[in-house]
Amino acid sequence: MTSTQPTAPRILTEEEYELAYERLTRAAYRNGSRLGEAAAHDALTETLAAVGVFIPAPDPEPDTCTARYLPHDADEFGPDILGVWQQCEDDPGHEGDRHESGEVSWPDEYPGALPAAQ
């Protein structure tokens, strides 16, 4: 018997993320590279996503719907978007039960979806 129930993605806590970030930048420095914040964040996002672990959701940008979604299925998303949090670009409080980031569309009940803040 197989389960078709989707499982929630494994998402790091802020503390775990900060620890991983510190270790990554320290190891890079030890090897003669200074990783900038954006490069370190990008490296962590992609490296962790490759093994099914994901970074915490960033704070939502203001002025649009605050629903967010984590593309976490490696069968569905390529490496450029896997593990990269998406935020809905529609107006706050928009109608309908789907959200749209420009690259991904999702309903609130998807695993990895965070509903809009009320």
Ligand SMILES: [Zn+2]
């Ligand atoms: Zn939305």
